[in-house]
Amino acid sequence: MxxxxxxxxxxxxxxxxxxxxxxxxxxxxxxxxxxxxxxxxxxxxxxxxxxxxxxxxxxxxxYMGQGNPAITKHPVTAEQCEEKLAREAIRYENPAFEKICGAKYMAPLYNPAVQKPEDACNCIDQFEFPDIPCAYPVVWVRAKEAAELCEAMGKRLCDAHEWEGACAGALENPDYRFDLAAGQSPEAAIRLMRTAHNHKYGPSKSWSYGDACREEVCAGSSSKTPGCTGGSWSGCGSNTFPAGFFPQCHSPLMVYDLNGNAAEHMNLPLNEKQMASRGSREYGYTEMKGSWFIFDTQRAHEDWCRWRAPYWHGSRVMDKQSHHNYHLGFRCCKTLDRNKAESH
Structure with missing residues (x-):
């Protein structure tokens, strides 16, 4: 086979x-x-x-893999990553999380102000897919393929608010302004919802590692392939770091590489029936989260935790032609058996 x-x-x-x-x-x-x-x-x-x-x-x-091997130049090898973690006595295995989530390298999603990890109804991958420390992120993956891979793993693609909560350190109740989307085209709905959302959270912006944007904390010190001005397979290497190589690049919920390394596909619902966290597998529209491997020197866009991006290369998540590129990956979420969909 x-x-x-x-x-x-x-x-x-x-x-x-x-x-x-x-x-x-x-x-x-x-x-x-x-x-x-x-x-x-x-x-x-x-x-x-x-x-x-x-x-x-x-x-x-x-296309899907860890980058075009003909031109990709990773700054650090997997072996160097493993050596560093061993030297610094860093282990990412977490038996308590594994017991809660029923899977390795996942973190519970919850609000520490009112909940404990054991109260979580959902979990999120601690690393970008393949969700393995010292493995390079899978890129050149379409949103549809990401959703299908999550399903094959017994998981699902995350809703935007879940990724944002994992990054900011508190899973809040979903606040999608579905009222603004009613009667609008997808592009207009996303623009209106995004504007309202970013206006609400902009004054309290934070990053996975703290309240101020910093360099050299996450996997942002790599570079583009010389001559990479667009996003072609033959011209742009996926010059990522191994997952977890920057152990301080984590959120309060112990989710890693949310900033830097690879940007990530997420699901943006325009109505409740499109919320993956409430059982939908039709999904909504594409939402790009996080930042990628050049951000220490080239800040291509905002990347604070609860920021929602413009409708770049937008489509339905399950569109066969949904976007893919050399610095775009994903991570998965998982709904736990005890989940009460109406309350999360």
């Missing part, structure tokens, strides 16, 4: 890259993805059925 999926991905990638038989960089990408699949299964204890679904999603993409 592995051999079949590897061959299929090679064929798809070769077709994308000018119809060649299977160039060396494509072979390299297939090999890298195979190593990623093995790591996913081993760390997250995935079943054969889950792995089959994940492989099929990757095979259907032709």
């Amino acid at each position: 592995k051999r079949c999926f590897a061959a299929l991905q090679c064929i798809l990638l070769a077709g994308i890259l000018a119809g060649e038989a299977c160039p060396q960089d494509v072979k390299s990408m297939v090999q890298l993805n195979e190593a990623l699949f093995d790591q996913l299964q081993r760390v997250h204890h995935l079943t054969a059925k889950q792995m089959s679904a994940i492989r099929a999603i990757f095979a259907g993409s032709g």
Whole structure:
């Protein structure tokens, strides 16, 4: 089965890259993805059925992975990351969180002012997918593919307010202004809702690591590929860091790399029926969260916790042509069995 999926991905990638038989960089990408699949299964204890679904999603993409290996230059290797964490005696395993969330490397979502971690109804990945310390984020993933990968993992794509709560250190009640969306086009609805939301939270802006924007705390000190002015596969490397390489880059809820490394797909609902946190799998519209690997030197846009982005490259989450690029990844959320949808 592995051999079949590897061959299929090679064929798809070769077709994308000018119809060649299977160039060396494509072979390299297939090999890298195979190593990623093995790591996913081993760390997250995935079943054969889950792995089959994940492989099929990757095979259907032709781009998805940890960057184009022909041009990507990671500033730090996975081995260097592991050595640093060992040297500093940093371990990301958290048995208490694992007991609450029923999965490794997830953090409970709750409001510390009125709740304990055990009161959480939902959890969020502590790292960007594949949610493994010292692994590079998966990029070139469409929002639809991200949602499907989360589902294959037994999770779901996060709603925007969940990511924001994980970053700011308190999950607040959803505050989507669905009243502003009524009767509007998606673009107009998102603009109106975004303006109201950012006006509300702008005066109290914060970042995952504190109340002031800082450099050299998160994975923002990498650089673009020379000549990368757009976002092409052949011209822009995904020059990310290994997940968790910056141990101080975490929120009060112990969620890492929310700022820096890769931006992240999230779900923006325009009505309650599109809220993933309340059971919807039709999802709403695309919302980009966080920042990426060049932000210490090039602040391309705002990246405070509760900031909502413009409708860049926007679409429905489940649109087959939803956006993907070299610095855009995702992380998943999970609804716990004890979740009371009407109260969260």
